[in-house]
Amino acid sequence: MTTLSSDILAALQSQAVELPSWAFGNSGTRFKVFATRGTPRDPFEKVADAAQVHRFTGLAPTVALHIPWDRVDDYGALRRHAEDLGVRLGTINSNTFQDDDYKFGALTHEDDTIRRKAIDHHLACIDVMDATGSRDLKIWLAEGSNYPGQNDMRARQDRLHDSLATIYARLGADQRLVLEYKLFEPSFYHTDVPDWGTAYVQTAALGDRAMVCLDTGHHAPGTNIEFIVMQLLRLGKLGSFDFNSRFYADDDLIVGAADPFQLFRILSEVIRGGGLNSPGVAFMLDQCHNLEAKIPGQIRSVLNVQEMTARALLIDREALAAAQRANDVLAANAIVMDAFYTDVRPALAQWRESRGLAADPMAAYAASGYQGQIEADRVGGVQAGWGA
Numbered sequence: 232m233t234t235l236s237s238d239i240l241a242a243l244q245s246q247a248v249e250l251p252s253w254a255f256g257n258s259g260t261r262f263k264v265f266a267t268r269g270t271p272r273d274p275f276e277k278v279a280d281a282a283q284v285h286r287f288t289g290l291a292p293t294v295a296l297h298i299p300w301d302r303v304d305d306y307g308a309l310r311r312h313a314e315d316l317g318v319r320l321g322t323i324n325s326n327t328f329q330d331d332d333y334k335f336g337a338l339t340h341e342d343d344t345i346r347r348k349a350i351d352h353h354l355a356c357i358d359v360m361d362a363t364g365s366r367d368l369k370i371w372l373a374e375g376s377n378y379p380g381q382n383d384m385r386a387r388q389d390r391l392h393d394s395l396a397t398i399y400a401r402l403g404a405d406q407r408l409v410l411e412y413k414l415f416e417p418s419f420y421h422t423d424v425p426d427w428g429t430a431y432v433q434t435a436a437l438g439d440r441a442m443v444c445l446d447t448g449h450h451a452p453g454t455n456i457e458f459i460v461m462q463l464l465r466l467g468k469l470g471s472f473d474f475n476s477r478f479y480a481d482d483d484l485i486v487g488a489a490d491p492f493q494l495f496r497i498l499s500e501v502i503r504g505g506g507l508n509s510p511g512v513a514f515m516l517d518q519c520h521n522l523e524a525k526i527p528g529q530i531r532s533v534l535n536v537q538e539m540t541a542r543a544l545l546i547d548r549e550a551l552a553a554a555q556r557a558n559d560v561l562a563a564n565a566i567v568m569d570a571f572y573t574d575v576r577p578a579l580a581q582w583r584e585s586r587g588l589a590a591d592p593m594a595a596y597a598a599s600g601y602q603g604q605i606e607a608d609r610v611g612g613v614q615a616g617w618g619a
């Protein structure tokens with residue numbers, strides 16, 4: 232069995248992955264949302280389910296909320312509820328994509344009344360952050376156009392800057408704005424924040440507390456995502472990850488499921504760039520479990536991140552640097568591949584047990600009775616956001 236050094240175990244011990252509240256709701260495609268028994272009926276139950284993931288893995292101490300999907304009357308009560316269950320509330324995600332007013336844009340809209348409405352939504356999100364104790368406001372914008380000529384793309388960039396600057400000015404001293412980019416969808420011709428370069432330019436114009444969110448599903452096929460990770464870390468602008476897997480577009484599947492090697496490569500650059508366990512880089516999941524059970528889906532996800540982190544930590548950095556200096560192409564590649572091909576699962580299971588966790592969190596959750604309990608207790612769970 233591979234052994235993991237005390238340095239590696241110390242790094243893994245500090246690792247934290249933030250869970251999205253929407254992963255616990257029912258989700259699907261535009262063709263069908265299949266309901267799952269035991270689905271949470273409100274944000275309190277979503278947080279309770281997220282706390283189960285942390286209970287069995289020790290890896291997921293925070294839960295991201297989405298406004299208005301997770302709107303409650305008393306955010307202080309939701310915060311206390313989370314803390315009673317051993318977790319905390321994390322990133323607040325805004326939503327300017329489900330209101331008819333935003334059909335032609337929100338923070339970029341030509342009509343100042345609508346643009347102001349979208350800005351005010353973000354200011355309300357910051358009010359929520361004040362109550363929940365959240366650090367990050369994550370903004371993903373569904374804005375763009377479908378046809379050449381439909382919009383003045385440059386004017387939209389200018390309005391976007393103006394809107395983001397107004398939102399940024401409202402942030403508290405310990406709060407951050409994190410801007411997420413996405414290649415396409417729902418717009419198909421142009422998107423206002425399509426790539427890391429645009430997210431970088433827009434956040435750099437705001438200030439140090441404006442960062443970029445890299446969603447692993449938001450790039451063209453074949454994109455070297457780890458290069459972007461390296462560059463954003465180098466620039467001090469990588470604020471967070473939305474981890475997930477894709478086969479085709481923005482599939483939001485379990486991280487590490489479609490391409491574990493890509494996840495390993497990304498984590499390798501995170502380590503190289505000082506982003507592992509750095510308070511400046513939030514590891515989040517952005518996933519939906521359309522077919523599989525949601526709590527086990529999230530447990531599997533955080534374990535995948537942990538396993539690939541452990542493998543990336545196994546890279547012999549000194550030997551790699553020496554091989555790179557010598558331009559020994561095959562030796563350098565072999566060092567990386569040796570780490571990738573190392574099965575760390577037995578060592579991680581043993582390490583979990585040594586810390587009082589179950590060796591196999593998936594099996595421990597299945598045996599816990601929690602799933603049967605929520606299926607019996609909860610009737611009429613809500614969809615993940617859409618329609619909530």
Ligand code: AOS
Nearest residue numbers: 297324371411446473481517
């Ligand atoms: C959308 O494609 C983005 O990935 C968002 O990060 C996220 O899925 C959405 O904000 C859910 O709230």
Ligand code: ZN
Nearest residue numbers: 411446473517
């Ligand atoms: Zn995302």
Ligand code: ZN
Nearest residue numbers: 446448449481
């Ligand atoms: Zn997405």
